[in-house]
Structures are given as C-alpha cells and as structure tokens.
Amino acid sequence: MRSSRPTTTTTSTSPSSAVTVAVDANGADLGPGEVARGAAAAARDGVRVLLFGPIGEVEPAEGVEVVDAPVSIAKVADPVPAARTTPEASIVQAVKAVAAGRADALVSGGSTGAALAAGLFEIKRARGIYRPALAVLVPVPGAPFLLLDAGANVAVRPEHLVQFAHMGAAFSELVLGVARPRVVLLSNGHEPDRGPEVVVAAHRALAERAGAIDFVGNVEGFAIGQGMADVIVADGYAGNVALKVMEGTTAALFEAVRSAAMSTTRSKAGGALLRPALRALRDELDPQEQGGAFLLGLRRLGVVPHGSFGARGFQRAIELAARGVREDLVARTHDRLSEVGAARGREASAAVASVPEP
Amino acid sequence: MRSSRPTTTTTSTSPSSAVTVAVDANGADLGPGEVARGAAAAARDGVRVLLFGPIGEVEPAEGVEVVDAPVSIAKVADPVPAARTTPEASIVQAVKAVAAGRADALVSGGSTGAALAAGLFEIKRARGIYRPALAVLVPVPGAPFLLLDAGANVAVRPEHLVQFAHMGAAFSELVLGVARPRVVLLSNGHEPDRGPEVVVAAHRALAERAGAIDFVGNVEGFAIGQGMADVIVADGYAGNVALKVMEGTTAALFEAVRSAAMSTTRSKAGGALLRPALRALRDELDPQEQGGAFLLGLRRLGVVPHGSFGARGFQRAIELAARGVREDLVARTHDRLSEVGAARGREASAAVASVPEP
Numbered sequence: 001m002r003s004s005r006p007t008t009t010t011t012s013t014s015p016s017s018a019v020t021v022a023v024d025a026n027g028a029d030l031g032p033g034e035v036a037r038g039a040a041a042a043a044r045d046g047v048r049v050l051l052f053g054p055i056g057e058v059e060p061a062e063g064v065e066v067v068d069a070p071v072s073i074a075k076v077a078d079p080v081p082a083a084r085t086t087p088e089a090s091i092v093q094a095v096k097a098v099a100a101g102r103a104d105a106l107v108s109g110g111s112t113g114a115a116l117a118a119g120l121f122e123i124k125r126a127r128g129i130y131r132p133a134l135a136v137l138v139p140v141p142g143a144p145f146l147l148l149d150a151g152a153n154v155a156v157r158p159e160h161l162v163q164f165a166h167m168g169a170a171f172s173e174l175v176l177g178v179a180r181p182r183v184v185l186l187s188n189g190h191e192p193d194r195g196p197e198v199v200v201a202a203h204r205a206l207a208e209r210a211g212a213i214d215f216v217g218n219v220e221g222f223a224i225g226q227g228m229a230d231v232i233v234a235d236g237y238a239g240n241v242a243l244k245v246m247e248g249t250t251a252a253l254f255e256a257v258r259s260a261a262m263s264t265t266r267s268k269a270g271g272a273l274l275r276p277a278l279r280a281l282r283d284e285l286d287p288q289e290q291g292g293a294f295l296l297g298l299r300r301l302g303v304v305p306h307g308s309f310g311a312r313g314f315q316r317a318i319e320l321a322a323r324g325v326r327e328d329l330v331a332r333t334h335d336r337l338s339e340v341g342a343a344r345g346r347e348a349s350a351a352v353a354s355v356p357e358p
Numbered sequence: 359m360r361s362s363r364p365t366t367t368t369t370s371t372s373p374s375s376a377v378t379v380a381v382d383a384n385g386a387d388l389g390p391g392e393v394a395r396g397a398a399a400a401a402r403d404g405v406r407v408l409l410f411g412p413i414g415e416v417e418p419a420e421g422v423e424v425v426d427a428p429v430s431i432a433k434v435a436d437p438v439p440a441a442r443t444t445p446e447a448s449i450v451q452a453v454k455a456v457a458a459g460r461a462d463a464l465v466s467g468g469s470t471g472a473a474l475a476a477g478l479f480e481i482k483r484a485r486g487i488y489r490p491a492l493a494v495l496v497p498v499p500g501a502p503f504l505l506l507d508a509g510a511n512v513a514v515r516p517e518h519l520v521q522f523a524h525m526g527a528a529f530s531e532l533v534l535g536v537a538r539p540r541v542v543l544l545s546n547g548h549e550p551d552r553g554p555e556v557v558v559a560a561h562r563a564l565a566e567r568a569g570a571i572d573f574v575g576n577v578e579g580f581a582i583g584q585g586m587a588d589v590i591v592a593d594g595y596a597g598n599v600a601l602k603v604m605e606g607t608t609a610a611l612f613e614a615v616r617s618a619a620m621s622t623t624r625s626k627a628g629g630a631l632l633r634p635a636l637r638a639l640r641d642e643l644d645p646q647e648q649g650g651a652f653l654l655g656l657r658r659l660g661v662v663p664h665g666s667f668g669a670r671g672f673q674r675a676i677e678l679a680a681r682g683v684r685e686d687l688v689a690r691t692h693d694r695l696s697e698v699g700a701a702r703g704r705e706a707s708a709a710v711a712s713v714p715e716p
C-alpha cells in the first residue's frame with residue numbers, strides 16, 4: 001500500500017546535502033545565549049544554523065551564522081498582528097529566510113501564534129494543502145501521542161481532517177520515527193456514525209481510502225493516556241480543549257496529591273519518601289517541560305519548542321526540523337495525499353504559483 | 359436584576375404538596391434492592407416514590423409504590439433504539455409515568471442515552487427550549503462544576519449555547535444551592551472573539567443580556583480544576599471531549615503515581631504510608647463515584663445517578679429531583695429565558711400543545 005517516493009514531486013529539499021535551519025533565538029525563557037548553545041550542538045551534528053537574535057548575547061560557533069536581530073515580539077500581548085507589523089522582529093526575519101530559500105526549516109521558541117501567523121503569511125501553505133495545522137507532541141507516560149489540530153483551525157471541513165490525519169501520520173513516521181502510526185479521530189463515541197457531521201464524514205473518507213496510514217477509527221477522550229493511538233486528529237477547537245483540559249487536570253491532580261500528602265502525619269512521612277519519584281513523574285508529564293509544537297502543512301516545516309526549553313531542547317528541535325527536511329516530509333506528505341485523492345487541486349497550484357520564488 | 363417568580367408561568371409543580379419521583383430500579387450495579395433502599399430513605403424524608411423494577415427483588419417501604427417492571431434495557435449494547443422498541447422496559451415505564459403526570463420527575467441509574475432518548479420521546483422538551491442538554495456534575499477537589507452539554511447535542515447554534523448557560527445556572531442555583539453561579543463558555547482562548555463562530559456569537563449574546571446569570575466570559579481547558587467557574591457551557595462534542603479527557607487523564611495519572619510508588623524501595627515505603635490519603639482523593643475525584651448526570655430542558659427534570667451508586671447515592675439523586683420540582687426549576691428557567699428574550703417562540707408553544715396532557 002505504501003507508495004515509493006516519486007522523485008518528480010520532490011521540491012522541498014535544498015540542492016546541497018547540508019540542511020540549513022533558521023532559528024529565532026528570542027523567546028526562550030533562558031535567553032538567546034541558551035538557544036545559541038543548542039544551535040552550536042546541532043551544528044556539531046552537521047546541521048547548518050542561521051540564528052536570528054541579539055548578536056551581543058550569543059557566542060559564535062562553527063556552523064552557526066548569526067544575523068543580528070535584537071527585536072523580539074515573543075512576549076507581546078497579541079503576537080499575531082505584531083508578526084505582520086514588525087518586519088524587524090527576529091521571528092519574522094527567520095520566517096522570511098525560510099520563505100526566501102536561505103533556510104530549509106524554521107525553529108522558534110517564541111509564541112506559537114506568532115510563528116504560525118508569520119509562517120502562513122510568508123512561507124505559505126504547501127502544495128495540495130487546504131489548511132496548515134498545529135501539531136503538539138503530548139507526553140503521557142508510556143503513551144505519548146501527536147495531537148492535531150491544537151488550535152490553528154477552529155472550524156474545519158471533512159477534507160481538512162483527512163489531511164490532518166495524513167500530515168500527522170507522515171510527521172509521526174518520518175520525523176518522530178514511529179514505525180506505523182495508528183491514527184484516530186477524536187469523537188464523542190467510538191462508533192463510526194457518532195460525532196459532529198464533519199467527523200462522521202472524515203471517518204467515512206479515511207475508512208474508504210486510508211492509503212499509507214493505519215486508520216483505527218474514532219476514540220473518545222478516555223483514550224488519552226491509554227496508548228490507543230500515535231496520532232489523534234480533531235478540529236482546532238476540540239483539539240485545543242482536549243490539550244488544555246489535560247494540562248489543567250494534571251496540574252489540579254498534582255496539587256491535590258500534594259495536599260493529600262500534607263493532610264496527616266502519616267501521609268506527610270509518606271509524601272517525603274515518595275517525593276523524588278513524584279517529581280520525576282511530574283517533570284515527565286508536564287507539557288511545558290516535554291511538549292513541542294509543529295507547524296505542518298506549510299511549504300517548509302516549522303518547529304516551536306516550548307520557551308522553557310534549555311540548550312538541549314533547542315538542539316533536539318533543530319535536529320527534528322533538519323530530519324523533516326532530510327526525509328522530505330513536505331513532498332512525501334503531498335504524495336500520500338495525492339495517492340488517496342485527498343490533495344487540494346487546481347486552487348493549490350495557483351496558490352503555490354503566487355509564492356515569490358527565491 | 360433577578361426576576362421574582364411570576365406565578366402565572368408556574369406550570370410544572372403537581373397540585374398536591376407532596377412531590378412524586380418516578381424511579382427506575384433497574385440498571386444499578388448493586389441491583390434493584392439497593393435502589394429500593396435509597397427510595398425508602400428518600401420517602402422517609404417526605405418524597406413519594408413510584409418505583410419501577412422487579413417486584414420480587416425490592417422490599418416494600420412506606421411512601422414507595424412499586425410497579426412490577428422486570429424488563430431492563432440498562433445494559434443493552436444500543437439503548438437508544440431499545441428505548442423506542444421496548445415499552446415494557448422499566449426506564450420507559452418510569453418515563454411514561456412522568457410524561458403522564460403520575461410523577462413529577464425521573465431518576466434512573468441505567469443508561470444515560472436510554473433515559474435521554476426516552477425522555478425526549480415521551481416527556482418532550484420544555485416550553486421555550488430549543489434543545490434539552492445533558493449536564494454533568496464534575497468532581498474536582500475544591501472546584502466542582504456543572505458541565506453542559508456533555509454529549510446530547512454535537513452541533514449547536516448560538517441560541518442553544520445561550521439556553522444551556524441559563525439552564526445550567528438555574529439548576530446550579532435552585533437545585534445544587536450555589537448562591538450566584540459563575541457561568542463560562544469553553545473556548546480555545548479567553549478573548550471574546552476567540553473560538554468557533556457559534557461560541558463567539560453566544561459570548562456576544564450573553565455579554566449583552568445575561569439576565570439573572572453571572573456570565574464571566576470564555577475560559578480555556580486550563581480552567582478545569584482551577585475553580586474559575588460553577589457552570590461550564592459547551593456544545594455536546596467539545597463538552598464530551600472535555601469530560602472524557604479529564605477522566606482519561608485522571609486514570610492515567612493515578613496509574614502513573616502508583617507505578618512511581620513502586621519504583622524504588624524508598625518510594626514503596628512512602629506509597630504505603632500515603633495510600634489511605636490517596637485512596638480518599640481517588641474516591642473523591644472518580645467521576646464514576648461522585649458524578650451524576652441531569653437531563654435539563656425537558657418538561658420534567660431527569661436525574662441519572664451513576665450505576666455504581668449505592669442506596670445513599672440514589673437517595674440523594676431522588677432528593678435532588680424532588681428539590682428541582684419544589685423549586686419549580688423548569689418554569690423558573692423559562693422565566694429567566696423569557697426575561698432576556700432567549701426563550702424559543704411560537705414553535706415552542708406548538709410543540710408543547712402537541713404533548714398529550716394527562
């Protein structure tokens with residue numbers, strides 16, 4: 001069933017073998033220096049980095065070209081309009097470098113909204129894609145999964161959900177290394193006819209022509225943490241609700257466990273003994289520690305590590321972005337969509353044609 | 359702002375002062391006898407009970423009239439069609455007793471879907487209501503809240519969400535005793551313009567004319583467990599996803615805490631000491647232990663305690679149902695909707711007129 005990769009549709013890799021990733025150094029909580037250290041580590045592993053940030057705050061390193069971009073919109077109240085009106089912002093410059101072909105992928109630890117807005121505006125959507133989506137890697141003990149859309153598209157049509165399924169599966173397999181990702185639709189019942197019309201129609205389309213993906217069916221919210229799926233697909237409203245309810249529940253539960261451990265002398269003693277194990281669990285589960293977001297469906301891959309990440313987190317984000325380029329994620333996603341007749345047609349070609357070429 | 363209750367619109371209380379609750383004794387995990395014991399306790403507190411179940415399995419009690427109804431559809435695979443095709447089923451008989459005016463409210467520990475289907479079919483929606491909704495009382499430590507719709511309406515219009523807000527607030531205040539319930543809309547951002555169009559439009563309508571309710575605005579999924587709201591309003595798809603993600607996350611976390619407590623000798627000792635406190639927390643949080651569902655927007659109130667409840671849980675459910683009758687929940691909800699111009703108009707009167715009167 002799986003298609004071999006037709007070379008004729010391969011358009012997104014750079015001609016040289018070295019991959020270049022544009023990195024926005026502003027936005028990380030630990031400062032641009034920390035991002036630069038992550039970039040230097042990725043460069044030692046063979047990725048070229050174009051780093052946009054305040055030149056005085058980053059150490060020079062082999063394989064890292066620094067572009068002085070001291071202006072940050074990572075912490076502004078409303079980053080989406082800021083991305084449009086602040087061309088000198090580091091995130092906007094990084095995105096433009098990708099759009100212009102000077103880099104093959106984007107990494108930014110700043111606002112996801114700003115990265116998405118700038119990415120949509122500058123990089124544009126990929127050929128055959130209706131709507132780019134925001135995918136989030138959700139850390140659940142023993143059962144991590146990719147959730148998309150996490151908030152970019154609050155209203156969708158069935159063909160959008162079908163594309164999200166393929167975009168998520170291709171990313172999971174090619175970039176995250178999941179052998180045959182199990183893909184599900186989030187619904188309010190596991191039966192194929194349960195859920196909003198758009199989910200029912202997407203289910204039907206995926207069941208009829210799943211192509212390269214292993215479409216398992218609908219799952220309810222219970223599936224979270226049960227390891228039933230590698231990729232969970234929803235519209236951006238339900239996906240965002242699911243993600244944040246999970247975070248809110250996790251935080252409330254850890255607080256409740258802490259209170260329970262303070263409630264009696266006996267439980268206090270137990271809590272003290274258990275603390276190291278619980279702290280490790282908490283770190284493992286906290287989406288702010290482990291999570292990352294990915295902009296899928298643009299002409300180039302975007303990776304948005306959490307602002308709290310240190311050098312190693314940024315290094316990993318840069319290497320994931322490079323892996324997406326080397327694996328030709330964008331073109332191969334397109335091939336898979338074409339194979340099942342789920343690629344966007346004529347309009348898409350027109351949209352791509354209007355993108356200024358480097 | 360709050361309206362006094364106009365007596366002219368009071369239509370839902372029975373003429374005598376005693377309230378009668380129809381109770382389906384099938385469906386409880388502990389058997390009809392346990393439900394009957396709950397009914398007997400409620401009867402001692404002054405509620406008349408019409409109990410539908412296998413007459414041989416229930417003890418007679420003062421104030422409880424037993425109707426022999428041994429047929430149960432509580433555990434069938436697809437209870438919704440079963441409710442239509444099994445007139446002898448105890449749930450259907452109980453619902454019909456309410457529809458015919460022989461009882462003022464319904465309690466069933468069986469399938470929520472069957473109760474909702476039978477309720478819609480027999481009891482019909484209340485005057486001025488577009489769509490009945492399923493409300494669930496969610497036990498979060500220190501921050502319990504009512505969530506609606508939990509799955510009855512997967513596609514809604516703004517006026518439906520507005521009605522859910524009023525239905526939930528009236529129930530929270532009049533039946534659960536929350537003094538001035540804070541009502542929020544579940545969205546993917548707290549800003550009034552964030553979220554699906556239907557949420558944005560409902561937000562606008564509620565902000566303009568909230569009437570008796572304290573409309574706080576939009577919340578994200580993070581709000582779960584933070585005590586930010588007494589009533590959380592969503593369509594039945596997102597509401598169901600939120601509820602089940604919360605349950606799935608809770609189950610996964612307790613399992614992870616258990617594993618963490620088994621990971622080292624030190625943590626094992628801690629886990630043993632902490633166990634009683636954690637068990638109490640788990641019981642407090644488990645929606646299957648504490649939760650209950652309510653059918654709002656029908657001409658009579660329906661309460662669906664969880665099947666795992668014992669006699670005390672059924673007693674409480676029966677007393678909540680009776681309280682809804684005494685507080686004239688249905689009529690007062692209608693008054694509040696009328697006050698803000700959110701009641702359904704002409705069609706609603708026609709719908710009510712078509713309901714066979716006792």
